[in-house]
Amino acid sequence: MRMHIEVDDQLVATVDKVVGARRRSQFVRTAIARALAEEMRWTRLEAAAGAIPAVGHEWDEDPASWVRQQRHGDARRGG
Numbered sequence: 674m675r676m677h678i679e680v681d682d683q684l685v686a687t688v689d690k691v692v693g694a695r696r697r698s699q700f701v702r703t704a705i706a707r708a709l710a711e712e713m714r715w716t717r718l719e720a721a722a723g724a725i726p727a728v729g730h731e732w733d734e735d736p737a738s739w740v741r742q743q744r745h746g747d748a749r750r751g752g
Contacts, residue, residue: 685697
């Protein structure tokens, strides 16, 4: 699909200098995809914030010990 966007001349010149005029569209597609992925990541992070209660976990008393137990209980880890 084609879309019309307005971009400052200096920005276009910089894009052309970096990637070349023939690769401009691919560069813009990649930039948009990256920006969207970042926006979606932030949306998911903000939605998850506060999902785990502040207290009442098995690791509350000794977090370091809990982490060690988790590591030793993981068959994928060696040693």
